[in-house]
Amino acid sequence: MSGMITVEEAEEVVALxxxxxxxxxxEWIRKNLFSSIGNGVLTVLFALLLxxxxxxxVNFAFENPERDWDAVRANLRLYMTFAYPxxxxxxxxxxxxxxxxxxxxxxxxxxxxxxxxxRRISTWFLGGGAVLLAAALAVQGQLQRxxxxxxxIDEDLxxxxxxWASGLGSRISWFALAAILIGAGAAIWxxxxxxxxxxxxxxxxxxxxGFGVIVGSLWVVRYGHYNGSPAEGxxxxxxxxxxxxxxxxxxxxxxVLLGVSYFVGKAVRGWPxxxxxxxxxxxxxxxxxxxxxxRDPDIDWAHVWTTDLxxxxxxxxxxxxxxxxxxxxxxxxIGRALxxxxxxxxxxxxxxxxxxxxxxxxxxRLSFVFLAAFALVANNFAGEFAKRRTxxxxxxxxxxxxHYFVTLINSASTLNIRSDSFLGGFMFTIFAAVFGLMFSFxxxxxxxxxxxxxxxxxRLLATTFIEVVRGIPFITVLFFFSIMLPLFLxxxxxxxxxxxxxxxxxxxxxxxxxxxxxxxxxxxxRGQYEAADATGLTTAQRTGLIVLPQALRVxxxxxxxxxxxxxxxTSLFAIVGIFDFLRIANNVVPNQSSPINFVGxxxxxxxxxxxxxxxxxxxxxxxxxxxxxxxxxxxx
Amino acid sequence: xxxxxxxxxxxxxxxxVCDAVDKxxxxxxxxxxxxxxxxxxxxxxxxxxxxxxxxxWIRCINRLEAHQGGRIVVDGVELTNDTRNIEKxxxxxxxxxxxxxxxxxxxxxxNITLAPRWVRKVPKADAEAKAMExxxxxxxxxxxxxxxxxxxxxxxxRVAIARALAMEPRVMLFDEPTSALDxxxxxxxxxxMKGLARSGMTMIVVTHEMGFAREVADRIIFMESGEIVEVGxxxxxxxxxxxxxxxxxxxxxx
Ligand SMILES: Nc1ncnc2c1ncn2[C@@H]1O[C@H](COP(=O)(O)OP(=O)(O)OP(=O)(O)O)[C@@H](O)[C@H]1O
Ligand SMILES: [Mg+2]
Numbered sequence: 001m002s003g004m005i006t007v008e009e010a011e012e013v014v015a016l017x018x019x020x021x022x023x024x025x026x027e028w029i030r031k032n033l034f035s036s037i038g039n040g041v042l043t044v045l046f047a048l049l050l051x052x053x054x055x056x057x058v059n060f061a062f063e064n065p066e067r068d069w070d071a072v073r074a075n076l077r078l079y080m081t082f083a084y085p086x087x088x089x090x091x092x093x094x095x096x097x098x099x100x101x102x103x104x105x106x107x108x109x110x111x112x113x114x115x116x117x118x119r120r121i122s123t124w125f126l127g128g129g130a131v132l133l134a135a136a137l138a139v140q141g142q143l144q145r146x147x148x149x150x151x152x153i154d155e156d157l158x159x160x161x162x163x164w165a166s167g168l169g170s171r172i173s174w175f176a177l178a179a180i181l182i183g184a185g186a187a188i189w190x191x192x193x194x195x196x197x198x199x200x201x202x203x204x205x206x207x208x209x210g211f212g213v214i215v216g217s218l219w220v221v222r223y224g225h226y227n228g229s230p231a232e233g234x235x236x237x238x239x240x241x242x243x244x245x246x247x248x249x250x251x252x253x254x255x256v257l258l259g260v261s262y263f264v265g266k267a268v269r270g271w272p273x274x275x276x277x278x279x280x281x282x283x284x285x286x287x288x289x290x291x292x293x294x295r296d297p298d299i300d301w302a303h304v305w306t307t308d309l310x311x312x313x314x315x316x317x318x319x320x321x322x323x324x325x326x327x328x329x330x331x332x333x334i335g336r337a338l339x340x341x342x343x344x345x346x347x348x349x350x351x352x353x354x355x356x357x358x359x360x361x362x363x364x365r366l367s368f369v370f371l372a373a374f375a376l377v378a379n380n381f382a383g384e385f386a387k388r389r390t391x392x393x394x395x396x397x398x399x400x401x402x403h404y405f406v407t408l409i410n411s412a413s414t415l416n417i418r419s420d421s422f423l424g425g426f427m428f429t430i431f432a433a434v435f436g437l438m439f440s441f442x443x444x445x446x447x448x449x450x451x452x453x454x455x456x457x458x459r460l461l462a463t464t465f466i467e468v469v470r471g472i473p474f475i476t477v478l479f480f481f482s483i484m485l486p487l488f489l490x491x492x493x494x495x496x497x498x499x500x501x502x503x504x505x506x507x508x509x510x511x512x513x514x515x516x517x518x519x520x521x522x523x524x525x526r527g528q529y530e531a532a533d534a535t536g537l538t539t540a541q542r543t544g545l546i547v548l549p550q551a552l553r554v555x556x557x558x559x560x561x562x563x564x565x566x567x568x569x570t571s572l573f574a575i576v577g578i579f580d581f582l583r584i585a586n587n588v589v590p591n592q593s594s595p596i597n598f599v600g601x602x603x604x605x606x607x608x609x610x611x612x613x614x615x616x617x618x619x620x621x622x623x624x625x626x627x628x629x630x631x632x633x634x635x636x
Numbered sequence: 637x638x639x640x641x642x643x644x645x646x647x648x649x650x651x652x653v654c655d656a657v658d659k660x661x662x663x664x665x666x667x668x669x670x671x672x673x674x675x676x677x678x679x680x681x682x683x684x685x686x687x688x689x690x691x692x693w694i695r696c697i698n699r700l701e702a703h704q705g706g707r708i709v710v711d712g713v714e715l716t717n718d719t720r721n722i723e724k725x726x727x728x729x730x731x732x733x734x735x736x737x738x739x740x741x742x743x744x745x746x747n748i749t750l751a752p753r754w755v756r757k758v759p760k761a762d763a764e765a766k767a768m769e770x771x772x773x774x775x776x777x778x779x780x781x782x783x784x785x786x787x788x789x790x791x792x793x794r795v796a797i798a799r800a801l802a803m804e805p806r807v808m809l810f811d812e813p814t815s816a817l818d819x820x821x822x823x824x825x826x827x828x829m830k831g832l833a834r835s836g837m838t839m840i841v842v843t844h845e846m847g848f849a850r851e852v853a854d855r856i857i858f859m860e861s862g863e864i865v866e867v868g869x870x871x872x873x874x875x876x877x878x879x880x881x882x883x884x885x886x887x888x889x890x
Binding site for chain 2 (some may be wrong): 051245329335380382384387525527528530531533535536537538541545546549550553558
């Protein structure tokens with residue numbers, strides 16, 4: 001097993017306090033489960049409840065003649081990427097490849113020093129084996145069939161089953177796997193003896209090995225690949241084919257990519273600037289994957305040469321010159337005045353565009369906004385030449401990226417399907433969650449700052465927004481945005497329904513995030529404000545350097561909680577007619593009658609999507625616990 | 637007012653001038669016509685019972701509180717609502733608080749270099765070199781990479797002093813810098829302050845450390861109920877105070 005090999009390789013000895021001698025099992029049970037009569041009764045009740053629930057679940061999942069896991073297995077592509085055109089499917093893999101490469105690279109660059117003790121790993125094996133064993137034992141008796149292979153039923157139309165023991169025979173392979181897992185767990189436990197607590201495996205290695213085991217299983221495990229025969233509207237499990245015939249090769253490539261990029265990241269770790277660069281790429285990644293890789297823009301190059309590029313150059317040169325002047329340390333008050341004038345210009349271009357006073361390319365308007373924003377913070381980058389140059393280069397890059405994306409968004413897609421409808425399934429859920437977080441987080445912070453600001457107008461606006469949004473059910477917000485948003489937009493500007501619901505999600509979750517951040521802001525003591533003021537920091541510097549970093553640290557648990565709920569709330573998109581992950585399980589597959597008939601098979605899909613949602617949420621919550629520990633919430 | 641004050645004020649340049657300063661918290665008047673002039677390189681200790689307005693007064697001098705009547709002039713710049721004046725004065729007036737108020741999320745070094753880098757636009761390397769010098773001065777260069785929460789109270793207060801000094805202020809304000817410290821740590825902080833006084837820094841110190849007042853102060857200002865009751869040299873103050881209220885205060889604490 002690859003997990004075991006890593007144990008030996010990455011062995012590291014750390015001094016720990018001696019292991020508490022564990023209680024003998026009888027003693028432990030008495031102390032924890034039957035310490036009083038009341039506790040004993042509760043224990044028995046819960047145990048019974050657990051046994052029945054577990055038995056029901058296992059028997060539905062594996063013994064029920066009505067369930068058909070092919071409803072999930074044969075539709076995995078639909079679940080994950082919905083209607084993405086098959087002839088372009090390689091783009092999906094390329095997207096995943098980019099994400100995994102960047103993950104590997106980042107893991108190498110940051111080299112997180114998480115470890116899992118061998119003792120922990122051994123308990124995972126033992127626990128997994130025990131659950132599997134229990135599942136094997138929870139089997140119901142074999143269904144009885146007549147000579148034609150039809151199920152036998154009794155007078156109440158219930159299926160007739162044989163004895164419990166008769167079912168066990170069908171689970172030989174389960175017992176075998178359980179034995180292997182328990183054996184492996186025991187081998188680690190007893191093989192390492194007292195060293196099991198001091199032997200550690202890097203979490204990254206362990207994760208990579210786990211991923212490898214899953215990918216390897218695609219090559220080995222024989223599930224019976226789905227094989228449909230459209231003519232008859234039936235399907236059969238082909239025992240000679242392997243599961244994942246079409247995905248095992250790409251997944252293997254992904255696995256290798258992840259490993260290679262990890263080593264590359266480790267190798268170039270010492271190089272300067274790589275970490276901020278990686279972070280920037282992470283920030284741009286969702287946009288790049290969506291607009292460039294998946295949507296494949298059909299760029300009008302003639303327009304680029306005649307309009308787009310000259311416009312970029314004009315803003316780059318003039319804006320760069322203005323910003324370089326503004327970062328002159330001896331400029332003083334004139335700088336602020338000039339920045340304010342630029343802000344007015346930016347606002348004016350939008351107002352003018354809204355009322356149709358003059359036509360102007362969206363890109364030019366946005367450029368003015370960006371320039372004004374840069375001008376407003378320019379004062380903080382005043383200083384020696386190198387510092388000013390970095391600031392101006394930052395402007396050129398930001399402007400370039402912005403122009404690039406606006407050009408992409410304005411271009412048609414080469415995919416020959418209507419608008420954004422290629423986006424669906426789990427892929428859309430992920431995009432919605434990521435975009436939702438990327439935009440709602442800054443908006444939430446701004447709202448929280450506005451609500452606690454000393455300017456009444458900001459306070460009023462923010463409070464009104466937050467209280468209104470929090471008083472409306474999310475589903476209402478969604479209906480509102482999917483149907484009514486177009487009425488509020490200026491003429492000629494349209495937003496696809498996919499975009500509209502994401503805007504709804506952003507506004508909705510930003511209101512909640514704002515309240516969480518506000519809680520954090522209130523926990524920053526007065527003395528911190530005074531100390532920042534006394535050293536001469538401006539209000540903006542005080543907020544960005546002193547107050548927010550402390551406030552956000554305190555709000556990590558509620559912020560992650562909110563992130564998890566936004567991730568799950570994307571499933572409500574199903575109700576406004578978007579083909580998200582849940583809708584495929586709930587509506588699409590159960591209505592599928594060709595090429596194969598899956599009509600009515602809802603439960604399998606619902607179990608499957610629950611599992612995937614749960615994995616994502618659980619991973620986030622685990623990560624936040626780690627982050628809290630690392631940042632020392634509560635201890636510093 | 638005594639002769640000592642006029643003498644001082646006339647002999648050297650005026651650093652801080654307070655003229656009939658009034659301050660209200662709602663209906664409560666915390667400062668009632670406070671007037672004082674502090675000369676360059678002078679060390680003034682402010683004494684007075686709890687609630688007498690000592691903190692309020694020195695917090696008005698760097699505008700952590702806004703005064704409502706009278707004038708405050710620091711180094712020739714009058715404190716008004718004009719933000720430019722406030723920022724200028726704050727960067728020239730260092731302040732040390734009773735509760736240290738270090739930034740808990742930054743290392744000691746970052747605590748000290750933050751303001752010079754962002755307010756004075758000092759390059760990072762220069763700011764850090766200067767910060768190490770200051771840590772040397774206050775005696776804890778080895779703590780530079782630690783976080784405030786990992787330091788003792790006395791060490792934290794010395795970092796706070798270094799942080800204020802990093803802005804190269806012309807005046808330092810101390811609001812009961814040793815009141816939150818355990819007795820064995822008070823000395824290390826007072827020693828740093830004595831060194832600072834010897835180096836010629838203009839200082840206003842609110843404290844209950846009579847030994848420090850006697851040894852270091854050029855003048856002692858005694859406040860009660862928002863007013864300056866008596867001003868004089870330590871000698872005058874501790875041996876033959878003129879005001880009855882001063883005598884009462886001294887009899888209670890000595
Ligand atoms: N923010 C405030 N709001 C209302 N009243 C205040 C406020 N701050 C101080 N006061 C009042 O002003 C008076 C002077 O307070 P100040 O803190 O200046 O006293 P102090 O001389 O520093 O006392 P201590 O020795 O206890 O620190 C006190 O009566 C206090 O209650
Ligand atoms: Mg006080």
